[in-house]
Amino acid sequence: xxxxxxxxxxxxxxxxxxxxxxxxxxxxxxxxxxxxxxxxxxxxxxxxxxxxxxxxxxxxxxxxxxxxxxxxxxxxxxxxxxxxxxxxxxxxxxxxxxxxxxxxxxxxxxxxxxxxxxxxxxxxxxxxxxxxxxxxxxxxxxxxxxxxxxxxxxxxxxxxxxxxxxxxxxxxxxxxxxxxxxxxxxxxxxxxxxxxxxxxxxxxxxxxxxxxxxxxxxxxxxxxxxxxxxxxxxxxxxxxxxxxxxxxxxxxxxxxxxxxxxxxxxxxxxxxxxxxxxxxxxxxxxxxxxxxxxxxxxxxxxxxxxxxxxxxxxxxxxxxxxxxxxxxxxxxxx
Numbered sequence: 001x002x003x004x005x006x007x008x009x010x011x012x013x014x015x016x017x018x019x020x021x022x023x024x025x026x027x028x029x030x031x032x033x034x035x036x037x038x039x040x041x042x043x044x045x046x047x048x049x050x051x052x053x054x055x056x057x058x059x060x061x062x063x064x065x066x067x068x069x070x071x072x073x074x075x076x077x078x079x080x081x082x083x084x085x086x087x088x089x090x091x092x093x094x095x096x097x098x099x100x101x102x103x104x105x106x107x108x109x110x111x112x113x114x115x116x117x118x119x120x121x122x123x124x125x126x127x128x129x130x131x132x133x134x135x136x137x138x139x140x141x142x143x144x145x146x147x148x149x150x151x152x153x154x155x156x157x158x159x160x161x162x163x164x165x166x167x168x169x170x171x172x173x174x175x176x177x178x179x180x181x182x183x184x185x186x187x188x189x190x191x192x193x194x195x196x197x198x199x200x201x202x203x204x205x206x207x208x209x210x211x212x213x214x215x216x217x218x219x220x221x222x223x224x225x226x227x228x229x230x231x232x233x234x235x236x237x238x239x240x241x242x243x244x245x246x247x248x249x250x251x252x253x254x255x256x257x258x259x260x261x262x263x264x265x266x267x268x269x270x271x272x273x274x275x276x277x278x279x280x281x282x283x284x285x286x287x288x289x290x291x292x293x294x295x296x297x298x299x300x301x302x303x304x305x306x307x308x309x310x311x312x313x314x315x316x317x318x319x320x321x322x323x324x325x326x327x328x329x330x331x332x333x334x
Contacts, residue, residue, distance in 0.1 A: 002110025012139035029112035031070035139189035156300035
């Protein structure tokens, strides 16, 4: 079973790449419910509370999947189907087996997880399975910033977006330096949209698959059409690859915003081959300005980002219940 993770920063073409890979006859690439992002921080609560335990943890994970904004269709397995066949020690292993089960159900020999946040768990995933494969996908941070500013998720201020992009790339670059080259492949978004067939053929070869022409016709699939209808930020999935979808920031951002992004992200930009538009000698952002930008970012997130949804409501209720149980347990032990 091929286990593939796309890692990096959101708004970098990860859904485009996911749809291309999902169009391969041997791969399943469902829309991600971000299992590790939500449940790794909660795992210790289940472990410490005798009323919960692993069984409850795994059942809640499967429930999260069922509340995903874009359905995983026809799930025919349950927790017992997974833990009855495998010795599962933690969330990482359970997630791998859960994805395996869904891929097998769909008659696929591999799967792709597009939860880009999983870059922070690359080492843990390799411990769970030394054969996992990572695709490090990255995009010009100036275009990433413009995309986030328009989207209903993520940070909203150019400083905060650039800082997150820079920190993410630094982490990916550093971690991948310690991973065997057979376990990862890097893709620059701009190259992907300019030469999609070349890049996808190289990726398939690296993963041990044969390139299939229908991967270039991903937009005709039911999955792509359903996803494009589920939210404005995915609407481009109903179209072929947009080969000119870069350097939009030149018209969409001000010179001040571009300079700020380049100052914050310059080291990672240079490492990844992005040229700066501005001369930065003497340019500085002091701590007082940073605090102002962070406050503005928090305000914009509350004002502009998507609220509600079944998955968010489920997670909010779940965390509230877990906190209450943890508090009761703590009082008993005191």
